Amino acid sequence: MSSTPRPAALIVRQASPPNLEMPFHTLDERITSGAGHYVRSHFPAPELNAQDWRLRLGGLVDSPLELSLEDLKAMPPHTLTATMECAGNGRLYLSPRRPGVQWDLGAVGTAEWTGVRLSDVLERAGVTPGALEVVLEGADCGTLTDPGRTPGEIHYARSLPLSKALDDVLLAYAMNGQPLTRDHGFPVRAVVPGWYGMAAVKWLTTLHVTGTPYQGFFQTVDYSFWAFRDGLSPQMVPINAMLVxxxxxxxxxxxxxxxxxxxxxxxxxxxxxxxxxxxxxxxxxxxxxxxxxxxxxxxxxxxxxxxxxxxxxxxxxxxxxxxxxxxxxxxxxxxxxxxxxxxxxxxxxxxxxxxxxxxxx
Amino acid sequence: MSSTPRPAALIVRQASPPNLEMPFHTLDERITSGAGHYVRSHFPAPELNAQDWRLRLGGLVDSPLELSLEDLKAMPPHTLTATMECAGNGRLYLSPRRPGVQWDLGAVGTAEWTGVRLSDVLERAGVTPGALEVVLEGADCGTLTDPGRTPGEIHYARSLPLSKALDDVLLAYAMNGQPLTRDHGFPVRAVVPGWYGMAAVKWLTTLHVTGTPYQGFFQTVDYSFWAFRDGLSPQMVPINAMLVxxxxxxxxxxxxxxxxxxxxxxxxxxxxxxxxxxxxxxxxxxxxxxxxxxxxxxxxxxxxxxxxxxxxxxxxxxxxxxxxxxxxxxxxxxxxxxxxxxxxxxxxxxxxxxxxxxxxx
Incomplete structure (x- = not known):
């Protein structure tokens, strides 16, 4: 079972799962074409179909939801333009070499995304007091050894603070006016403006509103860094907004x-x-x-x-x-x-x- | 500069920094003698003196404090008995072998600790609304490679939920009626009844009240485990209460x-x-x-x-x-x-x- 054929334009950094980058010297337009936009995958792309796919929302909400793709498309659509950069873009330039995909300049792109505002979905469910974060989990799963070993088979997942989730986050079903391709998270992915790409969970199936910070693998072992706070020894902080x-x-x-x-x-x-x-x-x-x-x-x-x-x-x-x-x-x-x-x-x-x-x- | 001489009774699992266990077959009394109580150190024992030592309390409090040992001893003293077990006690019995000190049965002991209630110190400073945890940091510091690599030189530190901190935690300056020895955290250590020993921070110098969960090395990379919550992929959870x-x-x-x-x-x-x-x-x-x-x-x-x-x-x-x-x-x-x-x-x-x-x- 293979993924979408790759346009020759993309550099294959890793064939399976697909990790593809734009040859950055081809930059011309403000909007990157869907076929020219970088692809970052942690696990093999799941094969989801539009009929059976459901988005489940639970946790600290008044009414848990289960939405079909039709349900989502019946909600008010919004389109936004977002530049998305992989948090590891440019890793090739680091010395000493760091583990992970050796991205050159092209793990970055800008697209027009269309979908439903996460805030609209959360309002429909009714977020209850004490809510702090929204966890987004994808259908993609597997085990990893680099960096670190996952605790058995896990799904890709990240959380957003409630303030960001209620601000400008999109649950996108289209990219540049076309349905998402499998590599870009068909049928629905998150788009988190201003944040590194790891927040933009693909193949989205689960939203969970929590009252405590999410501590999954991709928010602790991976995609976090050490920062000094409160005059104490360094603490692990999840990566979020893109640097200039x-x-x-x-x-x-x-x-x-x-x-x-x-x-x-x-x-x-x-x-x-x-x-x-x-x-x-x-x-x-x-x-x-x-x-x-x-x-x-x-x-x-x-x-x-x-x-x-x-x-x-x-x-x-x-x-x-x-x-x-x-x-x-x-x-x-x-x-x-x-x-x-x-x-x-x-x-x-x-x-x-x-x-x-x-x-x- | 060496630490306190070791009683011959203790098994040396690691000489430097000292990691010593009780030969468990010698168990007789309900109270373990100070000289017979296990010692767990992550970094070399700092040499602190009673005159210069200060405990600093900051963060979400009305009045930050700086207390001398005399200040602490002027507060109401309390004595409690606590069984303390290293979270890795019995690691020798695991197959496959796990990294870390290969403890047999004796990284456990019971002592009578005397000191000041952490709750009394927190009340004196006045904890402000929004406080969630108290971070306890010791004077001991260094770098580690097992398990995982510390982000440069760090201090040993752990946090406690405010509810536990206000309940029964002691800032102890005496063990079985004697001042703490250097290996046991002189002049002041925490004692956290019912919790594994990693919570009982030694050589205590800093308390910091925070509104967010503490994410230091010894609460994430080390001394945490993967647990399933909310139907999501496993999350990293700090170790706390001892199991039966x-x-x-x-x-x-x-x-x-x-x-x-x-x-x-x-x-x-x-x-x-x-x-x-x-x-x-x-x-x-x-x-x-x-x-x-x-x-x-x-x-x-x-x-x-x-x-x-x-x-x-x-x-x-x-x-x-x-x-x-x-x-x-x-x-x-x-x-x-x-x-x-x-x-x-x-x-x-x-x-x-x-x-x-x-x-x-």
Missing amino acids: KAQIARPAPHDAVKADSSCEVTGAAWTGNGNVTRVEFSGDGGQTWADAELLDAPQPGVWRRWRALWQTPAQPGPVTLLARASDSAGRTQEDGYDAGRGGYMINFPLPITVHVQTGEA | KAQIARPAPHDAVKADSSCEVTGAAWTGNGNVTRVEFSGDGGQTWADAELLDAPQPGVWRRWRALWQTPAQPGPVTLLARASDSAGRTQEDGYDAGRGGYMINFPLPITVHVQTGEA
Whole structure:
């Protein structure tokens, strides 16, 4: 039983289960096509059908619900645009190497998602006092050994604080106007604007409202990091909002560029907190920086494409290009990588090496 | 800089940091002597002195406190008896072998602790609404690789739900009427009746009242287990109350016993939930069971010694002795070990092999 055929455009980082990334140098449109959008899977894609599929909602609610796909589609539809980045995007740039899928630049994409607001479903069920989080569980299941060993066979699951669940989270059944493909979570997945992709649970079948923080594998052993709080030793914190980050699309790593010429550099930048307000570009490995031009209007949770004109050096040889973004929350990309993040939330400016050539480059 | 000299009576499972156990077959008194009580250390014992030591209390309180040892001793003293068992006691009996200190039967003991009620300290500071837990942090610190790697250098720390903290937890400065030794947490440690020993933080220096569950290393990577809740995939749950358990002290493992004779079997039994109400003994590997006699009056959180008379077989050869306890909460020791506990909370009846001998045994 195989998954949807893969467009040749995607780089296969892992064939089974499918972990596919966009060749980031192909970035052109603000909206990534469904076939060009990265795929992150932890377990084999379950084969669900629209007739039998049900979404069950229980826990701290007045009326537990069991909804069919038709029930969901009968509720008011909403469409939102969201940039989704895998929390491990760029892991290839870490040294020492960290376990996990060795993503280059392309585990990120922007799509228009259509579905039902999670808040509408929660309101229909009636959340009771004491509710703190909503756990989202998918139909996908299995065992893992990297990172860590799962406690037997488990389902993929994550939780959201109630405030986020009631804010802007979507239960999506369409991507860019088309029903979800199997790899993207058919028939229904979560879309969590501004958060790393691990929150966007695919093949969604269970919602559970809890009065205590959820402590599943993908919120503790995996997709969490160590942070200092209250002056105590570090505590395990689930990964949530995307950090501010700019990426260079073109030139691509190891492209040849013509010496002593004007080269257009393009890319995209995003953040989980408000909007990207500034992108800077460096053509000399960080010695000097210049503002890039932002091409898209600001919209929270959505990347802004950018461009810069770079006067290339007269001397041939390798050069390191860098880009860094700042956001409306006042954050700028940090220079280094905090090892406590354990291979996630990689938002230092990624060094892109290109080769300056004289003559007919 | 070495720790207190070790009484020869204790078995050294790990010399540095000191992890020492009682030879359980020496069990006689209800109260274990300070020198005979097991020692569990995660990091080298810090050298604290009574003059400079301070206990700091902060977080969700009206008035943060900084208390000296004299301040504590000026508060109303309380004495309580508590059986304390290491959550990994009996790990030696697990197959396959689990990482960690390979404790036999003796990582358990009962002492009289004197100190100040944690509730009195919390009341003095004034806990504010929204408080959920109290984090207890010790002065001991370092890095670990087993189990798991700590996020850099950390302090030993655990939390207690506010309800437990306000109930019966003691900040102890004396053990069996004597000041704590360095190995037992001088000058002040926590004593948490009914809970496994990992809650009884030694070398206590910091209390922090939080509104969110504490997620430190010793409450997530270590000293937690996977449990099913809410019909979802398993979640990580911190270890807390001791399970019901009986242990055989004499005969000791591999003792010779005389065939066709009456042999006195002794031991102790404890539980974190109410009182031990029954101990059963089996002299034939679990085929038949008989009630043992309980020697001590019931007292929550304190073991009850027991004895049984065993008519030994006429035939020579190895025999497996077993004991199992039940408690006032209606629990009985389970036959098998739940692998999800990961080397902790070992309360199946531990098989003690003895050798029946004819003639002059």
